[in-house]
Amino acid sequence: MVMFALYFFALSAFGYLIGTPPFVCAVLWWCGERRWLRVLGFALAVTAALSFVFEALLSVVLPRGRWDLGLPW
Amino acid sequence: MLETLNAGAALFLTPQAVGLTAIGTLLGLLIGALPGLGPLMGVVLLLPVALYVEQIAGMGLLIGVFVGGSCGGAISAILLRIPGTPIAAATLIDGFPLAQKGRAGDAIGIAVAASAAGGILGGVLLVAGAPLLAAFATRFAPPELTLLGITGLLSIAVVSRESTLKGLLAGALGMLVATVGTDEFSMGYRFTFDSYHMLNGFHIVAIVVGLFAVSEMAFQIAGGGLRKAARVEAMKPSLRGIRLAFGHRLNLIRSALIGAFFGSLPGAGGDVSAFTSYAVAKGLSKQEDGYGEGAEGGIVATEAANNATCGGALIPTLSLGIPGDATTAVLLGAMLILGFFPGPALFTEQPDVVGGIFLSYIASNVFLLALGVILVPLFVYLLRIPKSHLIPTILLLCAIGTFALQSSIFDLWVMFGFGMIGIAFRLADYPLAPIVIGTILGPIVENNLRRSLLISQDGLAIFVQRPISLTLLVIDGLLILGALALGVRSAVAARR
Numbered sequence A: 001m002v003m004f005a006l007y008f009f010a011l012s013a014f015g016y017l018i019g020t021p022p023f024v025c026a027v028l029w030w031c032g033e034r035r036w037l038r039v040l041g042f043a044l045a046v047t048a049a050l051s052f053v054f055e056a057l058l059s060v061v062l063p064r065g066r067w068d069l070g071l072p073w
Numbered sequence B: 001m002l003e004t005l006n007a008g009a010a011l012f013l014t015p016q017a018v019g020l021t022a023i024g025t026l027l028g029l030l031i032g033a034l035p036g037l038g039p040l041m042g043v044v045l046l047l048p049v050a051l052y053v054e055q056i057a058g059m060g061l062l063i064g065v066f067v068g069g070s071c072g073g074a075i076s077a078i079l080l081r082i083p084g085t086p087i088a089a090a091t092l093i094d095g096f097p098l099a100q101k102g103r104a105g106d107a108i109g110i111a112v113a114a115s116a117a118g119g120i121l122g123g124v125l126l127v128a129g130a131p132l133l134a135a136f137a138t139r140f141a142p143p144e145l146t147l148l149g150i151t152g153l154l155s156i157a158v159v160s161r162e163s164t165l166k167g168l169l170a171g172a173l174g175m176l177v178a179t180v181g182t183d184e185f186s187m188g189y190r191f192t193f194d195s196y197h198m199l200n201g202f203h204i205v206a207i208v209v210g211l212f213a214v215s216e217m218a219f220q221i222a223g224g225g226l227r228k229a230a231r232v233e234a235m236k237p238s239l240r241g242i243r244l245a246f247g248h249r250l251n252l253i254r255s256a257l258i259g260a261f262f263g264s265l266p267g268a269g270g271d272v273s274a275f276t277s278y279a280v281a282k283g284l285s286k287q288e289d290g291y292g293e294g295a296e297g298g299i300v301a302t303e304a305a306n307n308a309t310c311g312g313a314l315i316p317t318l319s320l321g322i323p324g325d326a327t328t329a330v331l332l333g334a335m336l337i338l339g340f341f342p343g344p345a346l347f348t349e350q351p352d353v354v355g356g357i358f359l360s361y362i363a364s365n366v367f368l369l370a371l372g373v374i375l376v377p378l379f380v381y382l383l384r385i386p387k388s389h390l391i392p393t394i395l396l397l398c399a400i401g402t403f404a405l406q407s408s409i410f411d412l413w414v415m416f417g418f419g420m421i422g423i424a425f426r427l428a429d430y431p432l433a434p435i436v437i438g439t440i441l442g443p444i445v446e447n448n449l450r451r452s453l454l455i456s457q458d459g460l461a462i463f464v465q466r467p468i469s470l471t472l473l474v475i476d477g478l479l480i481l482g483a484l485a486l487g488v489r490s491a492v493a494a495r496r
Helices: A002-014 A016-030 A036-057 B002-012 B015-033 B039-050 B055-080 B086-137 B142-158 B164-178 B204-223 B240-246 B249-264 B269-283 B296-320 B326-338 B344-349 B351-374 B376-383 B387-406 B409-427 B433-455 B459-465 B467-495
Strands: none
Touching (some): A002 A016, A002 B387, A002 B409, A036 B387, B002 B015, B002 B086, B015 B039, B015 B055, B039 B055, B039 B204, B039 B326, B039 B387, B055 B296, B055 B351, B055 B376, B086 B240, B086 B249, B086 B376, B142 B164, B142 B296, B142 B459, B142 B467, B164 B433, B204 B326, B204 B387, B240 B296, B240 B351, B249 B269, B269 B296, B296 B326, B296 B351, B326 B433, B459 B467
């Protein structure tokens, strides 16, 4: 729950695209996954996939922080 | 009845609505198959998505998840001996032994076919029963609606497994949560603490996601062993199970009737109906049927009953606006957000919407039969994914879905707060469903109570001067007495 709270602060400050991969990495690590390449790859993939589904397909605006990145979709 | 379905067809028979109902059923099957998740979690996770599409398409998506999720739990029960959902626990009794005999494909086919057939029979009862109940409920005025809301809440609390008192307290907390925001009558602010975020109260989706999804994920993480992937052998789709299930016609129809009956009772739920219909089927069976050792009839009884429960549970939800359990409470919340107001008026003012919901329910059961049999290899693949990868994905879906409601970080904190409440309640063995039901029924009870008092000449006497409200009052009294009796009995049993 502490990680979740930190994630919300990260969303407010950095937005979805920057704030999400570290959160996913942290949860995966907490769940026992120690292969860092897999952790990093999964975090980036799931962040991009959900961004595509929600922003491109469902036109949902995801959290935008002060230092947000913009993806083509 | 046919007019309602005909009107509903115009709304439902669009590519988006039909497609999303199929997708919902598939997602429900997948989510239900994952141990620890279930139809409630599926509906909770997809609720924000449903708000971004056409109304009936959104309801189709959620009803598909409800139906698919109710059946999906059988898959892990049969293959892993772990019921994906509590309602699939009864399916395990015969499903797993049948799979151990090398007939896992047959067992899944029987479970899916029985679920679909039970669901369709439940749907027929829904189409026939809901309009009748709604027609009767048109006689209800504010006093009856007040007491009906209280009856709904009491029934859920009384049958709470944890304890009646805990159920009542959880329901009271839900009603208290519902008071936050702007008062509909006086336009005054209540418990807003001068925050403009709280003027409209807490969003029901943020509450539900926090209470159920976030707290569940926290418990799954705390449980450990998340990297282990289940060992499930590859399987091919088989149509034989469908034929086998329909060989137990009488069992199927009887179990569906039991399921629909229990579903229509607030609080009874799919697990009660599944175990009851299993007991009835076993009681009527012959010794050589081998119940408990992989009997096909056992799977038919439990699966037909638990999916018929879905149709039964929608009867009071649609016709009275009283949810039968936590999942239908979330569906009711979704209907309110989408602009439908379940209750007698919905049947007279928006029969097309009612028809659309009926059709989406029946269609999702048809999709269930097709998808459940064809996509068996996909379920096997899904069961091999370790939970360590599912948990962060689900948490992300919770966060994105909740944020998307109003593009508000505040909603994320509401979800977080209710996640903490959910964890505390689970640790203290308090039920969560009454909180949601209290949150939904709270405003109905409060507004109708105040309307009743406004139109009453004699204050609270209005509740005993009208026959229907007096009857409901007596039922409420009996429920409270029953709850007290249960409390005394369990206290005595605990002392012994």
